[in-house]
Amino acid sequence: MLFTENVLVALAGLRANIMRSLLTMLGIIIGIASVIAIMTVGNSITNIVNTTMQGMGANNLQVGVMQKSTDDKQDESGMNYGSGNVREMTDDDLITKDMIKSFTDEYKDDIKYVLLTESVGDYYSSSKVTENGKSAKTKIVGYNRDYMEFNDKELLAGRNFIHQDYKEGKDVCMVSDKLVERLYKGDNDAVIGQEIEVVMDNGAFYDFYVVGVYKYVAEQFSFGESDNPTTEVMVPLDAARKINHTANKGFDYITLVTSVNTDNNTFVTTVRDYFNVNFYSRNDAYEVAAISMASMMDQMNTMIGMIQLALSVIAGISLVVGGIGVMNIMLVSITERTKEIGTRKALGATNSSIRLQFITESVVICVIGGIIGIFFGVALGMVAVKLMGYDATVSVSSIIIAVGFSMAIGIFFGYYPANKAAKLNPIDALRYE
Amino acid sequence: MAENIMLDLRNIHKSFFIGTPNEFEVLHGLNFTVNKGEFVSIVGQSGSGKSTLMNIIGALDRPTAGEYSLDGIDIEKAKDHELSALRNKKIGFVFQTYNLIARTSALKNVELPMMYAGMGRAERTERAKMLLEQVEMTDRMMHKPDELSGGQKQRVAIARAMANDPAIILADEPTGALDSATGRLIMDIFHRLHEEQGKTIVLITHSPELSQETQRIITLKDGNIIGESTGNWNGLKEKEGA
Numbered sequence: 001m002l003f004t005e006n007v008l009v010a011l012a013g014l015r016a017n018i019m020r021s022l023l024t025m026l027g028i029i030i031g032i033a034s035v036i037a038i039m040t041v042g043n044s045i046t047n048i049v050n051t052t053m054q055g056m057g058a059n060n061l062q063v064g065v066m067q068k069s070t071d072d073k074q075d076e077s078g079m080n081y082g083s084g085n086v087r088e089m090t091d092d093d094l095i096t097k098d099m100i101k102s103f104t105d106e107y108k109d110d111i112k113y114v115l116l117t118e119s120v121g122d123y124y125s126s127s128k129v130t131e132n133g134k135s136a137k138t139k140i141v142g143y144n145r146d147y148m149e150f151n152d153k154e155l156l157a158g159r160n161f162i163h164q165d166y167k168e169g170k171d172v173c174m175v176s177d178k179l180v181e182r183l184y185k186g187d188n189d190a191v192i193g194q195e196i197e198v199v200m201d202n203g204a205f206y207d208f209y210v211v212g213v214y215k216y217v218a219e220q221f222s223f224g225e226s227d228n229p230t231t232e233v234m235v236p237l238d239a240a241r242k243i244n245h246t247a248n249k250g251f252d253y254i255t256l257v258t259s260v261n262t263d264n265n266t267f268v269t270t271v272r273d274y275f276n277v278n279f280y281s282r283n284d285a286y287e288v289a290a291i292s293m294a295s296m297m298d299q300m301n302t303m304i305g306m307i308q309l310a311l312s313v314i315a316g317i318s319l320v321v322g323g324i325g326v327m328n329i330m331l332v333s334i335t336e337r338t339k340e341i342g343t344r345k346a347l348g349a350t351n352s353s354i355r356l357q358f359i360t361e362s363v364v365i366c367v368i369g370g371i372i373g374i375f376f377g378v379a380l381g382m383v384a385v386k387l388m389g390y391d392a393t394v395s396v397s398s399i400i401i402a403v404g405f406s407m408a409i410g411i412f413f414g415y416y417p418a419n420k421a422a423k424l425n426p427i428d429a430l431r432y433e
Numbered sequence: 434m435a436e437n438i439m440l441d442l443r444n445i446h447k448s449f450f451i452g453t454p455n456e457f458e459v460l461h462g463l464n465f466t467v468n469k470g471e472f473v474s475i476v477g478q479s480g481s482g483k484s485t486l487m488n489i490i491g492a493l494d495r496p497t498a499g500e501y502s503l504d505g506i507d508i509e510k511a512k513d514h515e516l517s518a519l520r521n522k523k524i525g526f527v528f529q530t531y532n533l534i535a536r537t538s539a540l541k542n543v544e545l546p547m548m549y550a551g552m553g554r555a556e557r558t559e560r561a562k563m564l565l566e567q568v569e570m571t572d573r574m575m576h577k578p579d580e581l582s583g584g585q586k587q588r589v590a591i592a593r594a595m596a597n598d599p600a601i602i603l604a605d606e607p608t609g610a611l612d613s614a615t616g617r618l619i620m621d622i623f624h625r626l627h628e629e630q631g632k633t634i635v636l637i638t639h640s641p642e643l644s645q646e647t648q649r650i651i652t653l654k655d656g657n658i659i660g661e662s663t664g665n666w667n668g669l670k671e672k673e674g675a
Contacts, residue, residue, distance in 0.1 A: 005548055012536045343532040346493060347593070348521020348549040350514050426493045430532070 002353060006360035013333070013361060014368070021365065024329040027322020028369030028409065029376060032402050034315035036377025037384065039398035042308035044385040046301055047393045053297045060115075060293040061264060063271055064253035065093055068287045093286040094250025099279050106274065110262040113146035115255035118240045120206070126230065127200045129175075131183040137230040138179065140198055140206065142240025150257055153234075157188035158212035161236050165211075169238025169247065173208035176216035176231035188213040198233055206243060208235060264292040319405070322369070323413040330362050330417035341421050342429025355415075355422035362414025363407055370406030374399055439601055439633045440467035440490065445499035447485050459485045461656045462499065467601070467635060472627045472666065474636040474644035477653035484605075486653065487637050491526060491603050492519045504600040521549050525594025529606035531586040533578040539565065539589045540574040546596040557596075564592040568622060584615035591622055601633040602626065608643065620646060 014021040104111050119125060120140035128135045143151070145166050156177050165172050175196070177188060184191050191210050199205040216231050241247040256271065258264055268290045275288035334341070341354060349357075378394055385392040447460040459482045467473050477483040488494040489501060492508055493516075501508045504523055511519065526532075533542050540561050547557035565574045568588040578586055587607060594602050604623065608616030620643070626632040636647055644650045645665045652660040 002548065009537065016536050339532065340534055343528075343534065344545070344549075345517070346491065346520055346526045346532075347546045348517055348597075350517040350549075353549060427488050430493070430528075 002356065003360065006357045007364060009357065010361040010364040014365065020329065024325050024365055025322075025369030025372065027318060027325045028366050028406055029322075029373040031315060031317075031319030031322045032370045032373025032406060033377035033380060034318065035312050036374055036395075036398055036402055037381040038308060038311045038315055039395045040378060040381025040392060041384050042304055042311075043395045043398075044381075044390055044393045046304050048390050049300050049304065050297060053293055053300070059112075059258050059260070059262075059264065061256040061258060061268060061271060061290055062253060062293070062296075063095070063256060063275070063288060063290045065089065065095060065286050066289040068283065068285050087285050089252070089286060091249050093283060094252055095254060095275070095279075095288065096250040099250070099275065100254065102278070103271075103274055107270070110258050110267060111256055112259045113150045113257040114144070115147045115150055115257060116144040116237055116251060117147055118142045118237060118244060118246065118251075120235075120240050120243050121200055121202070125200060125202075127198045127233075129179060129183060129196050129198050129233070131196070134183055136179045136182045137228060138175075138198055138233045139230055140173075140200075140233045140235060140240060140243075142235050142237040144237040146257075147237075148234075153217075154215040156213045156215050158192040158210065160212060165236045166238065169236055169240075169242050171206070171208050171239055172211045172236065173239075174212040174214050174234040175210055177213055178216040178229060178231050179233075180213055182228065196233075208233065208239075264294055268292050268295075319409060323366070323409040326362055326365055326410065327413040327417060329365075330358060330414055331420070333361070334358065334417050334421045338424065338429050338432035341424050342426050342432065345424070345426035346430060351422040354424075355418045358418035358421050359411055359414045362418065363410030366406040366410030366413075367403065370403055373406070374402055377402075437468050438466050439469045439471070439504055440465075440635070441500075441502045442466070442490075443500045445486075445489060445496045445501060447482075447489065447494075448497045451497065458497075459656050460489075460496070463656075463658055465651055465658060465661070467633060469633055470627075470631045471649065472623070472634045472636070472647045473649045473651065474638060474647040474664065475651045475653060476638055476641055476644040478639055480655075481653040482656040483637050483639075483653050487603065487605055490601075490635060491524055492516045517549075521546055522597050523600040525596070525599040525602040527587070527590050527594050527602060527604040527607045529609040531578070531583070531590045531610075533586055533589060533593075535578055538575050538577055539570060539581065539592075542578070542589055543574075543593045543596055546593060550597050561592070561596070564595050565589070567595075568592045582615075583611050584618055587611065587615075587619050588622065591619070591626075595626070601635055603635050603637070605637045606639070607636070609638075 100114055104114060118141070120127070120142070125139070127138050127140060129138055145161070145163075148161060153174075155174075158174070160174070161172065164170065173196070175191065177186070180186055180188050180191050191213060194210050195207050196210060197205050197207050214234070216229070218229065238247055241249075258267060271290040272288055280287045344354060344357075378399075382392040382394070443464055445460055445463040446458060448456055448458045450456045463486065475483055475486065485494070489496050489508075490503075492503065492511070495509055495511075499509070503519065506519065506523070508516070508519070520526075533539075534545065537545075540558070543561035543564055544557045547560060552560075562571070562574065565571055568591055570585060570588050570592065573581060573585060578589075581589065591602075591607075594604075602623070607623070608619050611619060623634055623636070624646075627634050634647075636644070638644055641650075647664045648666040650660075650662045650664050651658055652662070
């Protein structure tokens with residue numbers, strides 16, 4: 001009863017001093033808005049990272065050649081941050097096809113796929129295909145059969161690579177529908193059997209016969225590429241390795257896809273030990289390290305969470321500043337309304353009902369500020385996430401926390417002024433001019 | 434006899450700055466009673482101690498020494514929240530400066546003491562409307578104080594003073610800020626409350642003229658009662674006839 005009455009009185013007070021109320025709320029609005037925006041961006045990125053990593057396969061194990069640790073500075077993934085730089089990696093240090101074969105033979109039941117890939121040039125090399133006066137940005141990437149099966153791109157025309165293609169490293173390729181759309185007016189079937197010339201950015205060029213057209217799916221971490229994205233010219237692994245002159249060399253990293261029943265947390269150690277005991281025990285500088293996608297995902301999430309928390313705390317400081325602003329204006333308001341307080345006391349208001357009235361006012365200011373802040377924060381966060389090209393995920397829990405937090409600020413910073421009002425001597429208050 | 438007494442003040446002393454070199458006594462042992470249904474005025478010039486006395490009568494302050502009972506309740510030992518309850522239910526204040534709550538309608542102002550008394554919303558709204566009707570403010574009850582004239586504000590204040598059907602109405606210079614015609618209207622309302630509803634009214638004023646309208650006049654000077662006299666109270670009927 002008294003509560004609704006107090007809220008109505010508070011709202012009337014806010015309306016009467018609209019400019020002052022808004023300025024007072026500004027601190028709360030900015031504070032809540034920035035916290036919510038940070039939470040929205042953080043949550044969206046976490047979601048995207050998780051879906052991307054899941055898309056890459058939560059069951060994946062990354063196995064790579066790393067410098068041997070010269071001391072015990074090794075984290076759980078086997079990665080080494082030691083300083084003992086002994087020598088450059090040579091071809092002898094790489095994981096060979098024979099090693100992979102003996103490993104997969106040993107652990108047939110655990111390994112579903114061994115993913116091998118190699119880009120022509122290096123990972124950052126770009127290239128283009130020019131036809132009919134137009135060109136499309138490309139990247140030549142070789143894949144092994146396991147990879148193509150695992151990846152399972154949708155085939156729009158033609159065929160996938162066949163045994164012969166992989167075995168002999170034939171110069172065949174699959175191009176994206178985007179490329180066909182840009183260079184061949186979207187006629188997927190007409191491209192099949194054609195020879196395309198891919199020109200690297202260093203001037204080298206390679207010819208491939210198109211055997212298939214796959215459906216392009218935009219990568220989630222692609223910034224600002226929409227109408228002319230870089231698409232892959234997919235070739236058999238050995239075709240790429242022939243160009244790179246790496247056909248007889250090993251790999252510096254491979255990706256293992258384990259079967260559903262395999263526990264990656266323990267299998268990681270099995271993999272590492274198998275390679276190191278069997279093939280790297282006599283290597284003076286390098287060894288094999290393995291890490292599971294799942295643990296990488298955990299680490300990523302923890303990291304994003306920490307950054308998010310740190311930023312939120314910084315933004316939260318403006319909430320404290322805002323709270324002090326509210327306290328200040330409440331003190332002003334109480335001085336202005338000293339006579340009203342005296343009158344209320346003369347009419348029978350107890351100290352606690354006066355205190356409650358002013359705490360309610362400060363809470364109303366903070367909650368309204370908080371709600372406005374939530375709107376701004378969500379909008380800001382969504383715009384930021386959209387600008388990065390992702391879908392925004394609004395965190396409902398952060399909204400609930402924000403409302404609760406602004407209430408808490410209202411109570412905390414409203415208590416002192418309200419208590420001051422409650423303790424006013426009714427006679428002095430009545431006589432106040 | 435005692436059942437008929439509304440205010441009973443015995444040897445009331447009031448000092449300020451107690452225990453400091455500035456200590457001084459404002460009221461020097463006042464004794465008087467006000468009967469139920471009586472219309473009494475307390476007259477004195479500024480500095481006579483009438484404001485201090487009014488604060489004590491109104492339970493806004495406690496006497497330094499002496500005994501004071503209001504409608505049979507001892508005040509001097511009451512706790513703060515008991516004083517609040519007493520002011521709420523037993524006393525209706527009417528101030529010179531009206532003291533209506535700004536930004537709040539006349540109706541809400543009248544509802545306020547009933548709200549503090551814990552009365553339900555519908556009930557208090559109904560009663561507030563009835564009280565405003567008695568002071569002929571029905572058509573302006575949704576107006577805020579700054580939209581009302583002085584006389585209208587004081588009528589609302591009287592309606593508010595009546596909210597919890599108090600034992601006494603304590604009016605502190607109620608016509609002091611009004612022109613004489615409006616002041617007349619306000620005094621008529623007090624007379625009507627006194628006669629028709631049998632309210633006990635204590636009027637505090639500096640004006641001997643105004644005090645003549647009441648039944649009994651208590652004159653205060655330098656913290657002492659220097660005289661008690663009967664007023665030229667004629668009641669409302671004669672004035673209406675005049």
